[in-house]
C-alpha cells in the first residue's frame with residue numbers, strides 16, 4: 001500500500017458564497033449536519049415544516065476547504081474522492097483540478113503538478129458545490145426538448161432532478177422531504193505513488209457458475225511508477241488453499257485472473273431460511289517481481305448460483321419470473337428499501353444492522369434497493385451477505401424520463417461500471433435492474449410530453465437502459481440477471497434485442513413483475529387485485545406511532561387533517577385515503593371529518609391507521625403467496641416500503657429510528673414459511689377459503705385445528721373447535737377447506753354463533769413446529785367488543801442475560817390488536833398487534849443492546865381502548881438484570 005494522507009482526518013471548513021457563514025465541517029458529511037452543529041440550523045430539521053424553511057440551503061453554493069502540509073514528495077500524487085455530492089469544482093492552491101457531476105462515482109485526480117512541495121509550504125484544497133437544484137434547472141432549460149421530471153407539487157420539492165446524477169428523492173418524494181444536501185459524503189484521501197509503490201485502484205470479483213463448478217474472475221486495476229519490474233498478482237481464498245488458475249491476462253495497468261473452484265470444495269451461500277450463509281475471505285495481493293512493494297485488497301465472497309427464470313409454461317400464456325438460487329426456486333419475500341435518512345452521514349452500521357435484522361426476523365429473504373435513492377454503503381451489502389437477504393439492486397433512476405446527451409450517457413456509463421465493480425462480489429445481489437417505473441411511465445404515458453411524442457422518449461429510453469447501462473453491466477458482470485426496469489415484462493428476443501414493453505401484450509400479469517396500488521377499494525378484498533408472477537411493490541400508508549410523531553410536532557398538528565399533517569403527507573389525498581380505508585374496517589376514533597380531535601383521539605388514530613395498514617398488507621401479501629401454485633405461479637411479494645426517511649405518514653413498516661409499526665409484526669407472520677391463510681372470496685359469493693402455503697422444501701402434513709372464540713368469553717377454554725388433516729406439497733399452496741360463506745364457516749364450528757360474536761383461530765402442527773393464524777369473520781365496524789380490562793400482571797421484570805424482558809398481560813375477554821409501546825428503550829417485542837385471550841399472555845421485549853434504564857414505561861391498548869376512547873394502560877416497569 002502506498003503512503004496515504006487520510007483527508008477525513010484533516011480540519012475542514014465550509015462557507016457559503018458571500019462568506020457570511022464560515023464554519024467547521026465534517027468529511028465525510030453534508031452541509032445540513034454541519035449547519036446543525038454550528039447552530040445555523042436550530043433544532044431538528046425534521047421538526048414540523050422546518051424542511052420548507054431550510055430550502056435556502058439547497059439553493060446556495062458551498063465551499064469545503066482544508067489544507068495539508070507538503071511533507072511528502074512523490075512521483076505521482078493522487079487525490080481520491082469516493083463520493084462528491086454533486087456539482088463539484090475541485091481546486092488546489094487556487095487552480096482548478098477538476099469538475100464532477102455525479103454523486104455515485106469515485107473520482108481520482110493526479111494533482112502532482114499543482115501541489116506545493118517546498119518545505120513548510122501549505123496546500124489548500126477546496127471543493128465548491130454549486131446548487132444542484134439550480135444546476136438542474138439550467139441544464140434542463142438548455143436541453144433541446146422537454147424531458148419530463150415526474151414533478152408532483154404535493155411532494156414539496158424541487159424540479160428537474162432527472163438532469164442531475166444525485167439521489168433523486170433528495171429533491172422530495174411522496175414519502176420524504178426535500179433537503180438537497182451537498183458535501184463530501186464519502187471518504188477522501190491523497191495517495192503518494194513513487195517508484196517503489198504499487199496501488200490497487202479497483203478490484204472486481206466475479207463468482208460465476210462454470211459447468212457444475214464455480215469460476216472466480218478477478219480483475220485488478222492498479223497504478224505504479226515502477227519501471228522494469230513485472231507485477232505479480234496473487235489471489236488467496238481462506239479455506240481454498242489450492243485454487244486452480246486457468247487463465248491470466250496482463251496489460252499496462254490491469255491484470256485479469258481466472259480460477260476454477262470445484263463445487264465439492266465449497267460450502268454454498270443460501271438465502272435466509274434455506275441454509276447457512278457461508279462467506280469466504282478473498283485476498284488479492286499485488287507485488288513487484290523484486291518483492292519490494294505490494295498492495296492488497298480483501299473481499300468477502302460466497303458461492304451460489306442465481307438465475308432469474310423466465311420460461312414458458314406448457315399450457316398457459318406468459319413466462320415465469322422467479323429467482324432460482326443453487327437450483328432451488330425461491331419465493332422472494334420482503335420489502336423495498338429507501339434511504340434510511342435524508343443525511344447519509346447519520347446512517348450508521350448499527351442502524352443498518354438493526355433495520356436489516358428486523359427484515360430477517362420478519363422472515364424476509366429479499367430487499368429491493370429502490371432506484372430513487374442511493375447505491376447503499378458497503379456495510380449494507382456486507383450485512384445482507386451475512387444475513388442471507390437477497391438484494392434486488394436498482395440503478396438510481398426513478399419515475400421520470402432522463403436526458404441522453406453524450407455527456408450524460410458517458411457519466412452514467414462510468415457510474416454503472418463503478419457501482420457494478422464495487423458491488424458484484426456480494427453474493428446477496430441477485431439482480432441488477434435499470435430503473436424504477438420509468439418504463440411504465442413511458443409506455444402508459446404518465447407525462448403529457450410522452451403522450452404527444454412517444455417516439456422521442458422511447459428512443460431515449462432505449463439509449464439509456466438498453467444501449468448504455470445494460471451493455472456496461474453485461475460486460476463486467478455477465479452472469480448476474482439484468483432487467484431494464486421494474487415493473488418489467490421481459491424480452492421477446494435476445495437477438496435482435498427486443499423488449500416486451502409493458503403494455504404491448506394482452507396480459508401483463510403473465511410476464512415479469514408488477515407494482516399494484518389501489519387505495520379506493522377495501523384493501524382486504526383480494527378480488528380486485530392482480531395475479532402476477534411477482535409483486536415487487538404494493539402498499540398502504542399509515543401514521544407512525546404517536547410517540548414518534550409527537551417528537552417532531554406540536555399539539556396544533558395532532559389532527560388527521562391538520563395543515564401540517566397534510567403538508568407532511570406527500571401523497572395526494574393521503575390522509576383522506578387513510579381515513580377511507582379505516583372506515584372499511586373500524587369505527588373512526590373521532591367524530592366528523594377529522595379536522596378537530598382530542599389528543600387521545602389522535603393517538604388512537606395513529607394506532608388504528610397502523611391496524612388498517614397491517615390487515616390490508618396481510619391480505620394482499622397472503623393473496624400473492626396463495627398464488628404460488630399454478631396457474632399464477634406468483635413467486636415474489638416485496639411490499640412498499642421497508643423503512644422511513646423521516647417521521648411522517650408513509651407506506652413504511654418500520655418507523656424512522658427503527659421502531660416496528662404493526663405492519664412489520666404482521667409481516668413476521670404473513671411471511672412465515674408455512675402459512676395458514678383464510679380469506680373471503682368475494683368473487684365467489686363470499687366463499688371462505690382456508691389455504692396452507694408451504695415454502696418448505698418438504699411436504700407439510702399435519703393437524704389443522706380451527707377454534708371459534710366468542711368475544712364475550714371469559715376463560716381460555718371457552719372455545720368451539722374442529723380439526724382436520726392437511727397435506728401440502730413442498731413449495732406450493734393448497735386450499736384445504738372451503739365454506740359457502742362466513743356464516744357457514746362459523747356455524748360449522750360453533751352452531752349457535754354469529755359472525756360478529758367472535759373470531760377464529762387456526763393452528764397447524766407439523767413436525768415439531770406449529771403455525772397459527774387469526775381470522776376476523778367480519779369487519780370491526782359491526783362488532784361490539786366487551787371491555788377486556790387490560791392489565792399488566794408483572795410489576796417487576798427480569799432482564800435475562802440476552803437482553804430479553806418478559807412482560808405479561810391479562811385480559812378478562814379476548815382483546816384484538818393488543819399493542820405494546822415502550823418508551824425510550826431501543827428494541828422490539830417478539831409479537832405485537834395480537835389477540836390476547838382471557839388469562840395471561842406473554843410478550844417478550846428484546847433490546848437491541850443492553851437495557852439502559854431500570855425503569856421503562858410500557859403501555860398497552862387494544863381496539864376496545866381505541867374505540868371507547870380510553871387511554872392506553874401504562875405501567876412503569878422496573879427491570880432487574882439477571
Ligand code: BMA
Nearest residue numbers: 174175372399436437537640
Ligand atoms: C412506487 C414507488 C415509489 C413511491 C411508491 C409509493 O411508485 O416506486 O416511487 O414512493 O410507489 O407511491
